[in-house]
Amino acid sequence: MTPAVRAHGLVQRFGERIALGPLDLVLNSGERIAVLGGNGAGKTSLLRLLATAARPAAGRLELFGLDAARQRDRLRARLGYVGHQPGLHPALTVRETLELFATLHGMGKEGVGEQLEVVGLGRLAGQRVDRLSRGQQQRLALARAVLHDPELLVLDEPDASLDAEGRGLLGQLVRGRTLVMATHDRALARELCGRGLLLHGGRDAGDPWALRLMEA
Amino acid sequence: MRFISVALAVAGKDLRSEWRGRELLPALAQFIILAVVIANFAFDLDLTTGPRLSPGILWLVLVFAGLVAFGRTFAAEREQASLEAMLLTPAGPTAVFAGKALAAAALLAVCELVLLPAMAVFLGSPLSPLVFATVLLATVGMAALGCLFAALAAQTRARELLLPVLAMPLWIPFVVVGGRAVQASMTGAPLNLQPLAVLLDFDVLFVVVASLAARFVLDE
Numbered sequence: 010m011t012p013a014v015r016a017h018g019l020v021q022r023f024g025e026r027i028a029l030g031p032l033d034l035v036l037n038s039g040e041r042i043a044v045l046g047g048n049g050a051g052k053t054s055l056l057r058l059l060a061t062a063a064r065p066a067a068g069r070l071e072l073f074g075l076d077a078a079r080q081r082d083r084l085r086a087r088l089g090y091v092g093h094q095p096g097l098h099p100a101l102t103v104r105e106t107l108e109l110f111a112t113l114h115g116m117g118k119e120g121v122g123e124q125l126e127v128v129g130l131g132r133l134a135g136q137r138v139d140r141l142s143r144g145q146q147q148r149l150a151l152a153r154a155v156l157h158d159p160e161l162l163v164l165d166e167p168d169a170s171l172d173a174e175g176r177g178l179l180g181q182l183v184r185g186r187t188l189v190m191a192t193h194d195r196a197l198a199r200e201l202c203g204r205g206l207l208l209h210g211g212r213d214a215g216d217p218w219a220l221r222l223m224e225a
Numbered sequence: 226m227r228f229i230s231v232a233l234a235v236a237g238k239d240l241r242s243e244w245r246g247r248e249l250l251p252a253l254a255q256f257i258i259l260a261v262v263i264a265n266f267a268f269d270l271d272l273t274t275g276p277r278l279s280p281g282i283l284w285l286v287l288v289f290a291g292l293v294a295f296g297r298t299f300a301a302e303r304e305q306a307s308l309e310a311m312l313l314t315p316a317g318p319t320a321v322f323a324g325k326a327l328a329a330a331a332l333l334a335v336c337e338l339v340l341l342p343a344m345a346v347f348l349g350s351p352l353s354p355l356v357f358a359t360v361l362l363a364t365v366g367m368a369a370l371g372c373l374f375a376a377l378a379a380q381t382r383a384r385e386l387l388l389p390v391l392a393m394p395l396w397i398p399f400v401v402v403g404g405r406a407v408q409a410s411m412t413g414a415p416l417n418l419q420p421l422a423v424l425l426d427f428d429v430l431f432v433v434v435a436s437l438a439a440r441f442v443l444d445e
Contacts, residue, residue: 062313081444086315096310098302100242112234113314113321115227137245153310 011074013038013161013187014059018068021054021211029054029211031068036204038160041188043198046208052191053093053165055208059189060090060163072161086114089159089186091167095150099139103130103149106138107156114157121156128152128178143170148178155182164190168197228323231316235324239298240331249297249332253290254339260286261343270348279350280407283340284400287360287367288393290336295371296388298329299379312443322372322439329375330368334361355410355421362424363399369428369435370395376442398427 012035020030029051036042044052057063058070061081070077072084097106107121125131128148138146147170154162162183167190168176176197183190183201192198198205207214243249264282268274302308311321337360344350374391378384406420 060313062309082315082317085313088313090310090313092306092309094306096306098238098242098307099305100245101238105238105241109234109238110310110314112230113311113316115315157314 010038012036012071013040013073014189015071015074016058016068017070019055019058019065019070020067021051021058021063022066027211029058029208030065032211032213034206034213036187036189038187039185040204041183041190041202042204042206043202044189044191044206044208045193045195045198046214050208051211052208054211056090056163056165056189056191057092059161060088060092061085062090062092086157087160088163089154089157089161090163091147091150091154092165095146097138097146097149097153100137102135102137103141104134106149107153110153110156116157124152124156127181129174144172144175147171148175151179151182155186159186161187161189164188166192168192168194228317228320231320232324232327235311235321236327236331237324239325239328243328243332249294250335253293253332253336256293257286257290257336257340258343258347260289261340261347265347272349275349276351276411276413277408279344279348279411280404282348283344283350283360283407284404286340287333287337287363288396288400290340291333291367291371291396292389292392294332294336295329295368295375295392296378296385297375298325298372299376300384303379308443318440318443319436322376322443323436326368326372326435329372330364333364333368337361337364351411351413353410355416356407358421359403359406359410359424362421362428363403366424366428366431367396367399369432373435373438373442376439395431399424402427 014034014036016032016034018031018033021028032055044055046052058065061077061084064078073087075084077084101109103125104121107124108118111118111121125134128151130145130148130152133141133145138149141149151167167179171179180201188202190202261282268278270278299308312318341352341357345352371392374388378387378391381387402420402423409417
């Protein structure tokens with residue numbers, strides 16, 4: 010079976026500074042991995058490469074057997090991504106936001122209302138995004154990321170600003186999908202993921218440490 | 226069909242955001258009226274000099290209003306990461322770019338609806354359908370190029386400086402051809418539609434070039 014993610018010698022650099030790699034990673038369909046590490050460890054660089062938001066400086070990245078650098082358009086229908094910032098349009102309403110992204114994904118708008126109910130924003134459908142709390146904006150960003158039912162979900166600290174109910178919702182949204190999630194929250198990593206990848210200075214610092222963390 | 230629905234959705238989003246925020250249009254309308262009033266005093270226009278100098282004033286104001294309008298098209302969205310969220314969908318960067326250029330062109334067209342009557346009132350510029358058609362045709366090509374360079378400039382720190390440096394040289398053909406067409410119309414010269422045909426050619430050329438380049442500018 011083709012792995013969901015296969016990275017070989019993956020490197021990301023900004024100028025002279027190597028932010029990530031070289032890194033090898035294989036993730037099978039349905040697997041969930043927590044990317045752990047301190048600030049500047051390379052977590053966001055890895056996630057942006059997996060989300061096709063950036064191109065690697067070197068190495069090869071395949072998602073579902075397709076070259077991530079060359080077949081981005083085909084892959085993007087199968088990916089959902091929430092980055093550091095929610096990436097929302099402040100003047101749109103909650104409903105308009107999901108309707109816009111339904112159009113961008115070539116979907117009908119019928120599922121939008123149901124999706125809003127799932128993330129607990131149904132009663133705020135007509136509210137402007139810039140009048141939502143940060144946690145509500147994060148819920149909307151998560152709703153947008155799973156709107157098109159992606160196979161691979163890439164989440165960069167998705168628990169930021171989420172309340173306990175929101176964290177429970179996170180578990181519901183990732184169910185049945187391949188997940189790559191960066192987090193500083195060990196409890197959340199243990200709860201949602203079966204594997205860990207510890208990054209240090211952009212390199213894989215070894216699974217055993219991450220596994221111990223998961224078991225702790 | 227998908228391309229058109231995406232472009233219209235993105236354009237609708239930008240226009241709705243501007244309508245609700247009312248950040249750009251009121252400021253641009255003020256700028257336009259002030260520029261026309263200052264030109265009136267600076268050039269000491271009368272009935273003879275007015276029609277001769279009005280085309281120059283029109284294009285100068287339009288170029289600077291365009292720089293402000295297009296400069297904001299991508300900058301805020303890049304900072305909020307909302308542009309990236311749209312680009313990470315299968316919609317494709319060209320359709321997203323087309324939608325944003327369409328909205329920017331519509332905003333500049335609204336500015337022109339302020340500018341042309343203001344010129345008639347303050348400078349006594351004679352307006353005709355040919356003047357409106359010339360300005361609107363130039364808007365299409367200027368918007369395509371302006372948005373392309375705005376997307377490029379938004380990735381840099383010195384975007385306010387970079388956009389004029391990139392866009393203005395390539396807007397010169399619009400100013401030259403459009404300026405002559407407007408001057409001919411304002412000075413009562415016989416009707417000549419050739420400048421409109423040339424502007425249309427420019428529009429087609431620059432819209433195609435900008436659309437092809439948009440993928441490389443946006444999807445990096």
